[in-house]
Amino acid sequence: MKKTLLIAAAALAASVITSQAQVYSQNIVGYVNTPTPTSGAQYLIAVPFKVGVSNGANEVFGSTLPDFSTLLTWSTVANNYTLYYSDSTSPTLWDDSNFAPIGAPKLPVGQGFFLSPNGVNITNTFVGAVAINVGTSNVMSLPTTGAQYLVSPVVPYGGSITNGTGTGGGVNLNGLPDFSTVLVWSAVANNYTLYYSDSTSPTLWDDSNFAPIAAPSLQVGQAFFISPNGSTTWTEGL
């Protein structure tokens, strides 16, 4: 999948911000291209920016999705999905699983969802503002041991999930309790790869057979499941 990002814009904005004594807004805006090329395949993605007023699906996608593409949002509490169909004939542009009109789903930054396009060679271009300001951090709570959280970085970082610290530089999933699980989805294989966090592993991560493995790596706009083996928080900075 994907991506183009801020890069120059972010670097420029950051340098301007640090040199100008907190007078101006420290928002960073940018875009990312997230291709979902295969009709019917399931892509586990997230919107990495604040878009519009509420990050509603119509603000995020506009009218670019082919009719009857499906979107699955996850509920950690209910441990299941809610299905939405895109439908240009619906007054809300979205239907529920019964094909009755329903409000557009909200796709907040940091929350993943499955998108299955009903058409080929779809590229989703997400345009918006980075969810946190330069010099600040976001703390995501993952309170319930064993629960499955469908998440994504709130800062559009890519690369290893152990890059970075609480003040920036990368995804920073370094402090997970041992044997928390991370599930990374492959749209091609239609399957997950499982990783265990393990402080005794030379790489700090094990595969599903508890053999050491490189830390999982993400692309910008990619979501994943995390199941903490103990109440924890995830701090990301910019």
Add this chain to the structure above:
Amino acid sequence: MKKIAITVFSVLAVTGAAFAQGTVNFSSFVPTYITAQTNSTVFSPLMPANGGQATGVGGVAATSTAALGYYYELLFTASGAVKPTTLSSLGTWTDSTFFANDSTASAGRLIAGNGTAGTAVTGMAVGTAYSVMLAGWSVNLGANYAAALATLNSQSALGSVVGPGFFGLSNVGQVTPTGTGSPGVGLFGNTGTLINSANTQLDLVTPVPEPATMVLAGLGGLSLLALRRKK
């Protein structure tokens, strides 16, 4: 100690994985790929007495939006199977117990009745290929698949069905569950050989009295009446 415990867990997990049930995505019925119609112009080819014959009446229309008017069951069997042409061959397919209803908002469309995205199918193993299809029927044949199949196999039960009864099968697809997680392997779409059966036909399975038969029956009744009056 923790690692030993985790290793034990891992052995159990691996043991379990050998028998892990594959999951399917039984929630998204994209109308491009799956819709249903009732067809009362022909008798179902599955019916031994008059299968495939024209009825001389009726028409073709998208299934109604009446709540619980039609059911659709996911069936599976070993990979490579073709669409059954007899009730006995249909009986060799395994009932997944996952069903859909007719949408109450849009004619001809389906809504999941029980299974959802990432639903494990008992009897489907991870990494094994299966043939899959949907069986659809009108609720007057039975409120579940077993009851509907029993009705089809009994002439007396069919004769007791109130109103026209419909039954049909979708196209046959091939899927291989790749894991035990959500959202599971898709049943519809254009990747691989999936069910993909827009306008699945639910054909008539109950007898339709022909006009000529009705006239004969009426004449018979009149004769009896005349005999009684003579006496």
